[in-house]
Every structure is written in C-alpha cells, then in structure tokens.
Amino acid sequence: xxxVSQTPKYLVTQMGNDKSIKCEQNLGHDxxxxxxxxSKKFLKIMFSYNNKELIINETVPNRFSPKSxxxxxxxxxxxxxxxxxxxxxxxxxxxxPRGAYGxxxxxxxxxxxx
Amino acid sequence: xxKVTQAQTEISVVEKEDVTLxxxxxxxxxxxxxxxxxxxxxxxxVFLIRRNSFDEQNEISGRYSWNFQKSTSSFNxxxxxxxxxxxxxxxxxxxxxAGxxxKLIWGLGTSLAVNP
Numbered sequence: 001x002x003x004v005s006q007t008p009k010y011l012v013t014q015m016g017n018d019k020s021i022k023c024e025q026n027l028g029h030d031x032x033x034x035x036x037x038x039s040k041k042f043l044k045i046m047f048s049y050n051n052k053e054l055i056i057n058e059t060v061p062n063r064f065s066p067k068s069x070x071x072x073x074x075x076x077x078x079x080x081x082x083x084x085x086x087x088x089x090x091x092x093x094x095x096x097p098r099g100a101y102g103x104x105x106x107x108x109x110x111x112x113x114x
Numbered sequence: 115x116x117k118v119t120q121a122q123t124e125i126s127v128v129e130k131e132d133v134t135l136x137x138x139x140x141x142x143x144x145x146x147x148x149x150x151x152x153x154x155x156x157x158x159x160v161f162l163i164r165r166n167s168f169d170e171q172n173e174i175s176g177r178y179s180w181n182f183q184k185s186t187s188s189f190n191x192x193x194x195x196x197x198x199x200x201x202x203x204x205x206x207x208x209x210x211x212a213g214x215x216x217k218l219i220w221g222l223g224t225s226l227a228v229n230p
Contacts, residue, residue, distance in 0.1 A: 041203050043220045055216055090159060097216045099209045100147050105159040
C-alpha cells in the first residue's frame, strides 16, 4: 500500500563505488523528483521527470544520473561516490509538474560514503 | 524573486505550551500555493496542509492551526497544547503558479523540540 517506495533505506558504501537507489510510486502521478537533504536538513531538488521526460536538472555533478523507465519509476544512479555525497535522498511524486498539489515523499535513503 | 523564510531555526518548549512557527514568503505571482510539511525524528516527510492563495480562511485541524495573511505574506503554523510527539522539523514551502516554475520553493525548516 506504500504510495512512494524507495529502496534501499540505508546504503553504506566505500568511496569510488557506484550505487543505485530505486523509487516507485503507485499514485498514478505524472511527475517524480529526487531531492537531497544534507546534514543541516536543507532540501535541494536534483531532478524531476514528467511522464518520463526530464524537466528539472539542477546543478549536480554528472556522476548523478536519473533514469525513468516509465512514469511510475524514477531511479538514481551515482558513479564514483565521494564523501560529500553522504546525505539522505528522497524520492517524491506529484500530480502536476508545478507541485501545486504538494508532493508525496518516499521514506528516504540514507547514503553514507566511507 | 521567489523565497520562503523560516526565521526560527530552533524552538524549544515544554509540553502543553502553545507554539507558533513562522513562515514568510515572497512571490510576485497572484496565484500560488503554500504548504507545511513535518519531518519527525524517524526521517520521513509528511504533508500537513496546502493552502491556495485565494483562500485566506484560517484552518484548524485538531491541535494544529494555520494563519494565512496575504497582507504580510505570512503563513504561520500554531500547535496548541504541544506534545512530545510534535517534536520534528517543520518545513514551509511555496509553489508559484506562473511562468516556467516547476518546483517547490522550500524554507530551511524550523526544528521544534517539545520537552516533557
């Protein structure tokens, strides 16, 4: 019954590794997002897809690559992980690209790079 | 410029006190939406309320109430008779509805600690 589910919930990995985080929503929403929340709780948007089309691509290192195989899924792949990538990553979805109805968030993936 | 300011970084109260979390926003749009989200220590982000810019009626939901005032560009959140379970980070956000905007504008959050 989970509306937005992301896996894994925790991810501990070494510098230089490549990892992926998966996200799926069963709300029928058209738009999905990846957010990064740093240790100071600041929420920063990274990417947004609307019906599989990339519509927001904020200034993030190109080691981060989103992939949306269909509008219910948005995965995040990170290459060559660095210490500074440690954060909580949230997937979210909304009914429309403006987020006028708000977002539904996944439970977050806590990434720790050692 | 579109901006959301939550001036209170941290608030600490004793249980049963009332507490108000401030949110001031900036936008030139005439149509927009405002939101509050709660992030408890468990980490998830929980939607609390959405308010349309044309609806200035205050909202009450149990111990929670919201005061929207366009004249001061504020959308403040009050918790009455606070409880320990209210301890969380609270985020205010703005969705402008004009132009090419396609993302929420987030405040930096207010960390509320309710002590027994």
